[in-house]
Amino acid sequence: MSISVRIPTILRTYTGGESEVSATGATLAEVLDDLEANFAGIKGRILDDNGALRRFVNVYVGNEDVRFLDDLATPTPDGAQVSVIPAVAGGC
Amino acid sequence: MSAVVSESTQVATPAHELRDGAFGHATGLSCRECGHQVALGPHYACPECFGPLEIAYDFPAVTREQIEAGPANIWRYKALLPVPSDIESSPNMEPGFTRLLKADNLGRALGIDNLWVKDDSTNPTNSFKDRVVACALSAAREFGSKVFACPSTGNLANAVAAAGARAGIKTVVFIPSNLEKPKQINSAIYTDSLVAVNGNYDDVNKLASEIAGEEDGWAFVNVNVRPYYAEGSKTLGYEIAEQLGWRLPDQIVIPVASGSQLTKVHKAFQELIKLGLVEDKPYKVYGAQATGCSPVSVAYKAGVDAIRPVKPDTIAKSLAIGNPADGIYVLDVCRQTGGAVEDITDDEVRDAIVLLARTEGVFTETAGGTTVGVLKKLVETGQLDTSLETVVINTGHGLKTLDAVADVVGARATIEPNYAAFRDSGIV
Numbered sequence: 001m002s003i004s005v006r007i008p009t010i011l012r013t014y015t016g017g018e019s020e021v022s023a024t025g026a027t028l029a030e031v032l033d034d035l036e037a038n039f040a041g042i043k044g045r046i047l048d049d050n051g052a053l054r055r056f057v058n059v060y061v062g063n064e065d066v067r068f069l070d071d072l073a074t075p076t077p078d079g080a081q082v083s084v085i086p087a088v089a090g091g092c
Numbered sequence: 093m094s095a096v097v098s099e100s101t102q103v104a105t106p107a108h109e110l111r112d113g114a115f116g117h118a119t120g121l122s123c124r125e126c127g128h129q130v131a132l133g134p135h136y137a138c139p140e141c142f143g144p145l146e147i148a149y150d151f152p153a154v155t156r157e158q159i160e161a162g163p164a165n166i167w168r169y170k171a172l173l174p175v176p177s178d179i180e181s182s183p184n185m186e187p188g189f190t191r192l193l194k195a196d197n198l199g200r201a202l203g204i205d206n207l208w209v210k211d212d213s214t215n216p217t218n219s220f221k222d223r224v225v226a227c228a229l230s231a232a233r234e235f236g237s238k239v240f241a242c243p244s245t246g247n248l249a250n251a252v253a254a255a256g257a258r259a260g261i262k263t264v265v266f267i268p269s270n271l272e273k274p275k276q277i278n279s280a281i282y283t284d285s286l287v288a289v290n291g292n293y294d295d296v297n298k299l300a301s302e303i304a305g306e307e308d309g310w311a312f313v314n315v316n317v318r319p320y321y322a323e324g325s326k327t328l329g330y331e332i333a334e335q336l337g338w339r340l341p342d343q344i345v346i347p348v349a350s351g352s353q354l355t356k357v358h359k360a361f362q363e364l365i366k367l368g369l370v371e372d373k374p375y376k377v378y379g380a381q382a383t384g385c386s387p388v389s390v391a392y393k394a395g396v397d398a399i400r401p402v403k404p405d406t407i408a409k410s411l412a413i414g415n416p417a418d419g420i421y422v423l424d425v426c427r428q429t430g431g432a433v434e435d436i437t438d439d440e441v442r443d444a445i446v447l448l449a450r451t452e453g454v455f456t457e458t459a460g461g462t463t464v465g466v467l468k469k470l471v472e473t474g475q476l477d478t479s480l481e482t483v484v485i486n487t488g489h490g491l492k493t494l495d496a497v498a499d500v501v502g503a504r505a506t507i508e509p510n511y512a513a514f515r516d517s518g519i520v
Contacts, residue, residue, distance in 0.1 A: 019306065063295060065415065086142050
């Protein structure tokens, strides 16, 4: 099961500058575990000390924010694209 | 908690050499969550915890007289912004110093003794966004950016496109494809690169964040130069205090989308107190949302700190940000100051737009309607003290969101062109 993961600028020090890496896993949690196995330290930047997604990071499977899906239990089917993006917003 | 200035973890440090004083008295970027320090650059997220980066300053002594001697635009406060001392020498839209209207008619209608409307619809592209964009443009120029860009719910796209045109820098603005037509036209008139994205604002924002991570030389005003951009909102707070005679209001009602504007007005008030430009006094800050996109109001009413993102469904599209980045800070400010966060329905938004227009002659967009409508609800629910001096912010002009009220106002009578027909119409 091959998952493509887009890495934000501030985490590329962990991936040797790569903006997109491959990972495996049936759920987002498994994908993050696999990322950690290959890029030690990266998972701790995405998850807080309680193992939850950090407040200011948005993670998408496809185009959907996983907070609208099953969070870390969100399925990641073969070929899925996972995007990790710092939270920002426009508006007032 | 780290106080180490980190550049190595910020990949996108500009190759462009920064000139001395390029960012005025700004000394660096500081994470609002963990305090980690980052050198000035086109960075917006903390490399340690993803928290938002904010400008840190070493402010000089500033007097009221120095500010009052400045131009009638936001650059009168340049010593308190991340801009160079020669900012006026570069082409910009010179926004700000908009009117503060004494709103006695609206005050009477709502039962508020002392009410003011800060009317930012009179900015160059008719919204408060000209303020933040002016600061972002200065940063983009100092970073040597080649493209000036933004994801936007409309007003920001208008401001970026116009400011970029005036500055002679290429602009690319991204909007949801279902955005109000007038807001699309108000951008497309200034730029040939308006990109309509099939999705809501949060989808557009995600796309912009991805592009910002890939394209060199792009300054996304509310993404990678966001810390500089956001500081522009402080000028709203400075102006209100100055226009009140160097005094803070007792209460202020501010719309909430991302929450940045509300937190920056509070920051401005705190800075004025710290600098001795106004007397220290308590004030209450209230946040306004539309019920169809009210994640901050929901969290406030539930008494929780975590904000659950929502899928927006409201006519107040400029407030339709389902995942507000600064929402938790809005909760902090409103709770700490004794204010509140409230929301109203789309029908109440429309009614408030009409109310403001027919009491004060100010035609506001849906965000302003939301703010005035929430002010009304705060009075009705006893959450706001009607005896205290109150300011309500109008963020933008109603001509941009005509569709919202097109069905609720119109001719009261259609008559033949003769006096008898007029008499029969019942108008008088």
